[in-house]
Amino acid sequence: MIELIQVSKRFGDALAVDDVSLSIERGELCVLIGTSGCGKSTTLRMINRLIEHSAGEIHLEGQPVREFREEVLRRRIGYAIQSTGLFPHWTVARNIGLVPGLLKWPRARIRERVEELMALLGLEVEEFADKYPSQLSGGQAQRVGVARALAADPDILLMDEPFGALDPITRESLQDELVRLQARLNKTIVFVTHDMDEALRLADRLVVMNHGRIIQQGHPLELLRRPADGFVESLLGGADRGLKEAALLPVSQRMTALDDAPLAEQRVSQQATLREALSIMLWRHADCLTVVDAADTPVGQLSLRQLVGAGDARAAAGRTDTDQAAG
Amino acid sequence: MQTAIRRPVRPTISHWLAPLVWLLLLLGACWGMSWLEPLFRLAEPDSRDIIYDRADFIVLLGRHLQVVGVAALLAIGIGVAAAIAVTRPAGRDFLPMVSQLASMGQTFPPVAVLALAVPVLGFGNLPVIVALLLYGLLPIVRNTLAGLESIDGGVAEAARGMGMTGGQRLWRVELPLAAPIILAGIRTSVTINIATAAIGSTVGASNLGDPIISGIVNGNIAYVLQGALLIGLLALSVDSLFARLQPGSPD
Numbered sequence: 001m002i003e004l005i006q007v008s009k010r011f012g013d014a015l016a017v018d019d020v021s022l023s024i025e026r027g028e029l030c031v032l033i034g035t036s037g038c039g040k041s042t043t044l045r046m047i048n049r050l051i052e053h054s055a056g057e058i059h060l061e062g063q064p065v066r067e068f069r070e071e072v073l074r075r076r077i078g079y080a081i082q083s084t085g086l087f088p089h090w091t092v093a094r095n096i097g098l099v100p101g102l103l104k105w106p107r108a109r110i111r112e113r114v115e116e117l118m119a120l121l122g123l124e125v126e127e128f129a130d131k132y133p134s135q136l137s138g139g140q141a142q143r144v145g146v147a148r149a150l151a152a153d154p155d156i157l158l159m160d161e162p163f164g165a166l167d168p169i170t171r172e173s174l175q176d177e178l179v180r181l182q183a184r185l186n187k188t189i190v191f192v193t194h195d196m197d198e199a200l201r202l203a204d205r206l207v208v209m210n211h212g213r214i215i216q217q218g219h220p221l222e223l224l225r226r227p228a229d230g231f232v233e234s235l236l237g238g239a240d241r242g243l244k245e246a247a248l249l250p251v252s253q254r255m256t257a258l259d260d261a262p263l264a265e266q267r268v269s270q271q272a273t274l275r276e277a278l279s280i281m282l283w284r285h286a287d288c289l290t291v292v293d294a295a296d297t298p299v300g301q302l303s304l305r306q307l308v309g310a311g312d313a314r315a316a317a318g319r320t321d322t323d324q325a326a327g
Numbered sequence: 328m329q330t331a332i333r334r335p336v337r338p339t340i341s342h343w344l345a346p347l348v349w350l351l352l353l354l355g356a357c358w359g360m361s362w363l364e365p366l367f368r369l370a371e372p373d374s375r376d377i378i379y380d381r382a383d384f385i386v387l388l389g390r391h392l393q394v395v396g397v398a399a400l401l402a403i404g405i406g407v408a409a410a411i412a413v414t415r416p417a418g419r420d421f422l423p424m425v426s427q428l429a430s431m432g433q434t435f436p437p438v439a440v441l442a443l444a445v446p447v448l449g450f451g452n453l454p455v456i457v458a459l460l461l462y463g464l465l466p467i468v469r470n471t472l473a474g475l476e477s478i479d480g481g482v483a484e485a486a487r488g489m490g491m492t493g494g495q496r497l498w499r500v501e502l503p504l505a506a507p508i509i510l511a512g513i514r515t516s517v518t519i520n521i522a523t524a525a526i527g528s529t530v531g532a533s534n535l536g537d538p539i540i541s542g543i544v545n546g547n548i549a550y551v552l553q554g555a556l557l558i559g560l561l562a563l564s565v566d567s568l569f570a571r572l573q574p575g576s577p578d
């Protein structure tokens with residue numbers, strides 16, 4: 001769907017993006033992560049040609065992006081940025097309807113679409129449609145920014161730290177919304193962030209960059225278990241990696257069937273992550289939990305031994321640990 | 328509940344009070360200058376002629392407005408267009424040159440421009456318009472440039488990223504957002520040119536400068552004061568009118 005083939009970008013003498021190859025499938029949520037200045041935004045903006053690449057090729061559904069007219073290309077691709085870039089002299093509704101307007105949709109259809117999106121992103125139409133961006137909170141403005149990016153129903157969405165500068169709670173709720181939207185709308189999303197927890201939560205494919213190059217890419221679990229080098233490892237949280245991995249695995253994966261023993265007192269949902277289960281154990285000083293389904297019916301149990309996967313030497317053996325390798 | 332102010336604020340009558348008062352004073356002074364004769368006599372006790380009467384003040388006012396208006400329209404057209412041109416990708420290279428030219432226009436005294444223009448353009452309004460145009464260009468160019476460059480980087484990037492063409496960005500985003508600053512430049516330009524236009528009377532362009540020049544030539548202070556009074560009132564009227572047009576300005 002989106003393919004970067006040995007793409008480089010030079011600003012004068014500086015190489016901002018260096019020989020990057022990346023292929024993103026339809027419906028995939030690809031997260032670019034790395035230290036500040038490593039070329040994430042540049043990579044993203046080369047896809048919608050806000051920045052022209054200096055070498056290599058970028059294809060969209062098999063067609064080089066240079067063959068599109070710039071405006072036509074950009075109207076097909078949703079774009080959301082950290083600063084939102086909402087037009088201060090336009091109302092929320094008009095801001096959201098921007099791209100449909102450029103595409104000359106009939107007025108009634110634009111209005112309908114704007115209201116649909118506002119509902120989707122939890123923005124009361126009555127309350128917000130006629131407000132100006134300066135009257136919104138940061139979180140509301142970022143929702144409007146995402147709604148605007150989605151307005152013309154693009155297949156592809158580019159998001160550059162769209163939830164940056166938000167408090168952790170708003171941030172998490174927007175991340176949840178994005179995951180929900182993604183499950184429903186099946187967009188291809190390229191997402192840039194600084195925040196590893198956000199990256200691990202959202203990514204189908206995690207791309208780690210440093211100094212303009214891709215150091216490693218793959219499923220978050222793959223990177224957690226086998227980081228290519230010390231840089232990836234420390235970016236992924238170093239000693240916290242165990243917890244980060246546990247946050248990606250559901251309880252249902254490690255629980256065992258109920259037996260004759262009496263039910264443990266503390267309960268955990270089978271949808272919860274292993275990390276959440278571990279936290280309950282620590283908090284309640286319990287070494288065994290009863291796993292329940294959505295209707296609170298016991299469906300299994302989870303002991304601390306099972307939770308940590310003790311005895312699964314095969315899994316542990318496959319893991320790289322550059323600290324130990326070096327030492 | 329939020330008590331945020333919605334834009335645009337609907338102007339009320341009281342908003343227009345200041346310009347209205349100045350305008351009425353101006354017209355009153357034009358028609359009723361003879362009523363002030365006792366006052367002007369204080370400045371010129373020995374003279375026989377106290378009130379300038381070689382032309383109707385209202386006619387002079389009309390001509391004054393005409394010259395300043397034409398010069399302002401030209402300055403706005405040229406100034407705004409030039410500033411837009413040099414902030415487009417194709418014209419970027421000319422940006423330093425244009426802002427330099429505009430500031431040179433203002434350092435060049437209008438009197439000198441008149442002196443140079445008269446041999447080429449002859450006497451009358453034409454050299455005055457040229458002088459005012461050059462003099463009024465800088466504030467407009469400078470403010471249009473400042474307005475266009477003041478636009479938030481995120482807004483500019485979003486406008487491009489959403490797929491707006493250059494023209495759409497200019498008309499729907501850049502100019503509306505820069506408008507208050509551009510308007511402030513036009514206000515400065517017009518106000519100073521209302522005063523500057525008076526020198527036109529030295530090269531045969533008849534306007535509110537006439538009483539002043541004639542007063543200087545004949546040694547009649549009362550004439551000078553009458554011209555100055557009317558020019559001052561005109562400048563105040565126009566300035567307060569602009570103040571009303573500009574959103575968010577307190578005065």
Ligand SMILES: Nc1ncnc2c1ncn2[C@@H]1O[C@H](COP(=O)(O)OP(=O)(O)OP(=O)(O)O)[C@@H](O)[C@H]1O
Nearest residue numbers: 011015016034035036037038039040041042043194
């Ligand atoms: N327009 C530009 N002109 C010159 N250099 C640029 C330009 N844009 C980016 N760069 C340089 O390219 C490099 C990569 O920048 P980029 O914005 O892609 O970083 P980033 O990974 O998005 O960083 P951050 O996480 O801080 O947003 C940086 O060294 C930056 O200074």
Ligand SMILES: [Mg+2]
Nearest residue numbers: 040041042160
């Ligand atoms: Mg960036």
